[in-house]
Amino acid sequence: MTKPRRSPTGSAVFNQAVTDVIIKSAIDLLVESGYARLTIDGVAKRADVGKSAIYRRWPSKLEMVVDGLAELSIPIGPAPDTGSLRDDVRAVMQAAFDWLTDPRIRAVLPDLIAESDRHPLLAQAVAEHVTGPRVTWARAALHRARDRGELAADDVDLVLDLTIAPVFWRLTHARPVDDSYLDRLTELTMGAVQQNADA
Numbered sequence: 001m002t003k004p005r006r007s008p009t010g011s012a013v014f015n016q017a018v019t020d021v022i023i024k025s026a027i028d029l030l031v032e033s034g035y036a037r038l039t040i041d042g043v044a045k046r047a048d049v050g051k052s053a054i055y056r057r058w059p060s061k062l063e064m065v066v067d068g069l070a071e072l073s074i075p076i077g078p079a080p081d082t083g084s085l086r087d088d089v090r091a092v093m094q095a096a097f098d099w100l101t102d103p104r105i106r107a108v109l110p111d112l113i114a115e116s117d118r119h120p121l122l123a124q125a126v127a128e129h130v131t132g133p134r135v136t137w138a139r140a141a142l143h144r145a146r147d148r149g150e151l152a153a154d155d156v157d158l159v160l161d162l163t164i165a166p167v168f169w170r171l172t173h174a175r176p177v178d179d180s181y182l183d184r185l186t187e188l189t190m191g192a193v194q195q196n197a198d199a
Contacts, residue, residue: 014057022047022054023068030065031107035115035122038065066125072104073129079140085150085193088141089163090186096164097182099134100171110172138164155196162189 025046029038040061044051058064080091099105112130116123138160145151151159166185170177 018047018049018053019057022049022057022064023071026061026064027068027071030068030111031104034108034111035065036111040064062119062121066121069125069129072108073133076133076137079137079144081141081144083148085142085145085148086186086190088145089159089189090182092138092141092160092163093167093182093185095138096134096167097171097177100168105130106171135160135164151193152197155193159189159193162192 022043026038026043029042029046033042038061040051040054043061043064044054047054054064058067080088080095082088082091100109109130112122112126116126139156142151142156142159146153146156163185167177167182169175170181
């Protein structure tokens with residue numbers, strides 16, 4: 001479920017319809033052009049408002065984008081609960097693939113991650129609104145596997161890395177991800193879990 005967007009900075013009360021149009025325009029341009037090429041002028045033109053309407057709400061494009069990142073949240077259903085760690089891992093991988101291939105996420109996520117290194121406020125917003133909800137969702141499935149005794153508590157985050165990171169890596173490097181790849185990755189992940197349990 002998309003989180004409610006926080007109010008713009010400052011104490012003034014603004015027309016929410018105008019704010020929503022500005023935010024939508026900013027996010028659309030962010031997806032189309034990337035953060036570096038996003039400008040207040042471009043957003044004002046797309047939203048059909050004066051630049052002053054934007055600057056009254058946000059002091060810079062950074063704060064405007066931070067407030068708008070909730071628009072990139074994609075509704076999430078219940079976390080997998082198949083009763084089997086293997087099936088839960090496969091479901092999490094599939095969900096990661098579906099999310100990362102959403103056109104808006106695929107267009108903007110690598111750019112946001114790169115820009116986050118330079119802008120801590122942006123990094124915090126990406127974690128809160130974009131990546132964080134997905135990680136929490138996936139971790140819930142693995143916690144149930146832990147509670148069933150299928151996964152050591154110390155391995156939850158490591159298995160989470162193994163289920164999501166390879167999918168992200170391949171997609172951002174234009175390498176194919178299909179059912180056979182996800183099936184094989186699931187088996188390799190389960191093999192690593194079993195080997196660690198036997199150690």
